[in-house]
Amino acid sequence: MNVKPSMTTTEHLSNQQRTILVVDDEEKNRLAISAVLRHAPERYDVLTAPNGRDACGIAEEYKPDLIIMDWVMPEMSGLEALKFLKEREETRDIPIIMLTGFGSSKHVESALNAGASDYLRIPVDKTELLARVRSAIALSASYVQIKEQSLRLEEQNRQLIALNHEKNEFLGIAAHDLKNPLNNISDLARIIQTEITSLPSEEVQDLAGLIRQSATKMVELVRNLLDVNAIEEGGIKLNSTLFDICETVNRVVESYTQRAVQKNILLHFSFPDEALTVLADERLTEQVVENLISNAVKYSPPNKNVFVRITNNGKENANSQNVQAATARAMVRIEVQDEGPGMSEEDKKKLFGKFSRLSAQPTGGEHSTGLGLSIVKNLVEVMNGEVWCESVLGAGATFILQLPKRL
Ligand SMILES: Nc1ncnc2c1ncn2[C@@H]1O[C@H](COP(=O)(O)OP(=O)(O)O)[C@@H](O)[C@H]1O
Ligand SMILES: [Mg+2]
Known part of the structure; x- marks a missing residue:
């Protein structure tokens, strides 16, 4: 039955x-x-x-x-x-x-x-039946609670182990990257120390120049490491003000013109007539734009162009998680387009990760830490903006940065 x-x-x-x-x-x-x-x-x-x-x-x-x-x-x-x-x-x-x-x-x-x-x-017995039923159900509920808690703890533990692993890896790469320029400095200083009497002064100057180059690399890396650390500790302090984005980007373009000229790269800058006021942190915005322009110059071969464009018609990216097309915010759009090697789909996925030195190599002996774009991504997100890259391998890359317009 x-x-x-x-x-x-x-x-x-x-x-x-x-x-x-x-x-x-x-x-x-x-x-x-x-x-x-x-x-x-x-x-x-x-x-x-x-x-x-x-x-x-x-x-x-x-x-x-x-x-x-x-x-x-x-x-x-x-x-x-x-x-x-x-x-x-x-x-x-x-x-x-x-x-x-x-x-x-x-x-x-x-x-x-x-x-x-x-x-x-x-x-x-009726009373005994109910007493045992209650006790068994209560016990089982506590068991379920303990089991859930232990699953949560296991998961937290797994995450901590992964984080610890990532920190160790980070430390390892940072230490390795610092070791090379430090060794250079040490070797060059030893040459000066032991051969100072026999070296012509121009050569001492050259050696001192190389020491400075290595020290500059180290300073850049340490600055990047401090930025990554500040970001991960939630220590980025936003100092938001209203400013004209065209002026800020113009300053960065001007500071890179000389370096571009040295590589025979032409830096073009176009922006609308009107002032475009954004509400953001000006220093951080400058840092972000500087990273994008420096990459365009760093990874482009000679005799190419880099175009920096500001337009007033940005729309919040429909792919962004918090956005629906109808409610998308008005954004200022800053594009940095180069005619360099571009990148594969595979590289694009890793582009904004930490220490991601990808296929494109610096074309003028510049230094590469692989940290710049991960810092860019974090800073832009802190400022409620967006950044992404559009590129086809062999056909240049365009980085698009959007910052919310002043309402
Ligand atoms: N404009 C670009 N064109 C092609 N590849 C690029 C470009 N910008 C960045 N990349 C690639 O992405 C990697 C990460 O860039 P980034 O985080 O700025 O670090 P870094 O410039 O210190 O190497 C670079 O090593 C390079 O291979
Ligand atoms: Mg960079």
Whole structure:
């Protein structure tokens, strides 16, 4: 005989009541226990099954909060059903109270050994039944809580290990990058120290120049490392003011013109007639634009152009998570376009990561830390702006920076 469960899964989920599955081959026992549970102050929902096999099916489908299971039943005994349910991942955590008519403690022992939470002797006393049901449900709820907590802790632990790993990696790369220029400085200083009497003064000057170059590399790297650290510690202090973005970008363009000319690169700058006021941190904006222009000059071969354009018609990127086309904010758009090597799709994915020195190499012996764009991305996000790159391998790259317009 197949006994239909007395409620559906959705009913089960929609109310907060506990559901108990009562398994007994004798109908009068099922009815008696069910009645006690239904009329208890907790008003338990009750499912019933006449044998172990049906009980297993119902338990798998409905995941009751507790099972009360008779021992001796046809088809599949209570003990067999208990073992079956405890072996399965989906039903393992459902507490089971065994009903036993036998007085023997051997039975009690084998039930508890097989994973039963508790046992009740037949005939069942109403008060004892409810007390044991409450205790088993409470215990199981604490168990579930502890299990969830330990899963959360495990996850946190995993994240901490990953973070620690990333920090170590970061430290390793930073130390490695500092070691080369430091070794250079040390070697060059030793040459000056041991050969000062025999060296012509021009050569000493050259050596001092090389020492300065190495020191500059180190200063740049340390500055980048401090920026990354400040970003990760949440220590970027925004000093937002209203300023004309065209003037700021113009200053950066002018400061790079000389360097571009040295590489025979022409730096073009176009901007609208009107002043374009943005509300952002001017120093950070300058740092971001400087990074983008310096990259364009650094990675372009000679005899190419770099175009810096400011336009008034930026629209918040529809891909941005917090944006829907209709509510997109008006943005000022700053493009830095070069005619350099561009980049592959693979490189594009890593572009804004830390220490990502990719396929493109500096074309004029410039230094590369691979930190610039990760700093750019973070600074722009702090200022509620957007930055991304559009590029096809072999066909140059365009970096687009958008900053919110003053309302
Ligand atoms: N305009 C560009 N064109 C081609 N590749 C670029 C461009 N800008 C950056 N890259 C690539 O991205 C990498 C990361 O850039 P960045 O974070 O600024 O670090 P860095 O300039 O110190 O190497 C660079 O090493 C380079 O390979
Ligand atoms: Mg750079």
